[in-house]
Amino acid sequence: MPELKTMEYLKKIYKKRVNELQELRNNGVKVIGTFCIFVPDELIFAAGADRTILCGGKNETIPLAEQYLPRNICPLIKSSLGSIVNDGCSGIDSCAHFGLVDMIIAENTCDGKKKMYEILDDFIPTYVIDLPQRPDTDIALQYFLQELESLKTELEHFTGNEITSTKLLDRIKESNEIRKLLHQLYCERKRDPSPISGVDVLKIIQKQFFLSPTEFKHILKMVIEEIEHIQPEQESNTKPRVMIAGCPLSGGNTKVPKIIEERGGVIVCEESCTGTRSFWDLVDEDENKDPMLSLSQRYINIPCSCMSPNKKRLESVVDLAQEFNVDGVIYYTLQFCHGYNIEAYNVQKELKKAGIPMLSIETDYSDSDIEQLGVRIDAFLEMIS
Numbered sequence: 001m002p003e004l005k006t007m008e009y010l011k012k013i014y015k016k017r018v019n020e021l022q023e024l025r026n027n028g029v030k031v032i033g034t035f036c037i038f039v040p041d042e043l044i045f046a047a048g049a050d051r052t053i054l055c056g057g058k059n060e061t062i063p064l065a066e067q068y069l070p071r072n073i074c075p076l077i078k079s080s081l082g083s084i085v086n087d088g089c090s091g092i093d094s095c096a097h098f099g100l101v102d103m104i105i106a107e108n109t110c111d112g113k114k115k116m117y118e119i120l121d122d123f124i125p126t127y128v129i130d131l132p133q134r135p136d137t138d139i140a141l142q143y144f145l146q147e148l149e150s151l152k153t154e155l156e157h158f159t160g161n162e163i164t165s166t167k168l169l170d171r172i173k174e175s176n177e178i179r180k181l182l183h184q185l186y187c188e189r190k191r192d193p194s195p196i197s198g199v200d201v202l203k204i205i206q207k208q209f210f211l212s213p214t215e216f217k218h219i220l221k222m223v224i225e226e227i228e229h230i231q232p233e234q235e236s237n238t239k240p241r242v243m244i245a246g247c248p249l250s251g252g253n254t255k256v257p258k259i260i261e262e263r264g265g266v267i268v269c270e271e272s273c274t275g276t277r278s279f280w281d282l283v284d285e286d287e288n289k290d291p292m293l294s295l296s297q298r299y300i301n302i303p304c305s306c307m308s309p310n311k312k313r314l315e316s317v318v319d320l321a322q323e324f325n326v327d328g329v330i331y332y333t334l335q336f337c338h339g340y341n342i343e344a345y346n347v348q349k350e351l352k353k354a355g356i357p358m359l360s361i362e363t364d365y366s367d368s369d370i371e372q373l374g375v376r377i378d379a380f381l382e383m384i385s
């Protein structure tokens with residue numbers, strides 16, 4: 001695959017954004033930290049605040065979190081807390097943006113996260129949205145709507161800015177614009193051969209909730225324009241087309257996608273929160289409808305494994321695998337993530353019915369299993385070639 005100019009641009013973006021966040025705070029703008037795609041960006045921006053994602057993807061900060069948390073929980077949770085509690089005296093380098101938030105808006109999703117948030121509140125004021133976990137009922141929608149109304153009040157109080165319906169609708173339209181651009185990018189990946197590697201797409205999408213919407217749109221337009229004209233070597237269409245499904249791959253974590261692509265596969269889709277789950281559905285822009293209701297309807301339908309039953313996810317994994325014409329699915333679970341780990345059984349059952357092979361792997365952020373994963377992935381790629 002050719003080296004993309006967008007990726008060069010992306011390398012310089014981190015420092016720029018950190019300076020931007022710092023400057024915003026100096027000018028009195030509140031910066032909110034988030035951990036999950038159930039927290040609507042639109043509300044934060046409509047309150048005149050900015051936001052940045054705090055999901056950790058680095059192994060280095062995990063020992064710092066283990067002073068507060070048991071060792072046997074998911075690395076994403078430990079890496080995130082470790083980055084926040086890092087006071088710089090440890091000699092461990094964590095990303096600067098973790099220190100630039102005034103408040104955290106978290107959500108009750110998996111057990112590990114919600115208990116970690118109770119500790120987090122000792123370090124940064126943390127507001128937690130309660131999330132009903134049976135998404136297919138009217139009562140759940142009403143409850144979630146109330147939760148978002150409470151969040152709206154909290155944000156208005158915290159920022160001193162009123163969230164009007166007009167402001168909210170404008171932000172919904174802006175977020176939808178990003179979602180449509182992501183659809184365009186993913187549509188390019190349906191080509192055979194794909195004009196872009198999965199690792200490059202992942203590095204872009206990991207910035208989705210870190211960068212400002214304006215900058216992220218700019219990057220998406222840049223990459224789409226660049227790859228539209230690429231005609232990859234025809235021989236690369238012999239590479240097996242792979243979809244990753246499962247846990248998110250937070251910024252700093254590209255371990256498994258790199259192994260897959262170094263071993264000869266090409267990732268053409270991610271059924272993940274660092275993938276389709278974050279942008280697939282749009283928010284209704286109907287101006288005659290309460291935008292808070294539109295937000296609730298869209299967000300409660302995110303098919304995270306914390307939902308039960310999670311029929312929507314089972315359907316969407318199969319639909320995506322077919323739509324992106326994949327040869328196989330690599331099911332990615334982070335160690336101790338029980339939700340995604342257990343759900344692998346039902347996902348595999350559905351994929352089997354559709355005749356799509358699946359390899360299930362469980363890993364963490366360390367390098368200790370790279371060789372072992374490589375051997376299993378090699379064998380799977382060979383099987384689906």
Ligand code: BJ8
Pocket residue numbers: 035036037038074075076077109110111112113247248273302304305306334336337338339340
């Ligand atoms: S919507 S996937 S971002 S909760 S990997 S911390 S689930 S034990 S990150 Fe997530 Fe929101 Fe769901 Fe997406 Fe827990 Fe699993 Fe760790 Fe996870």
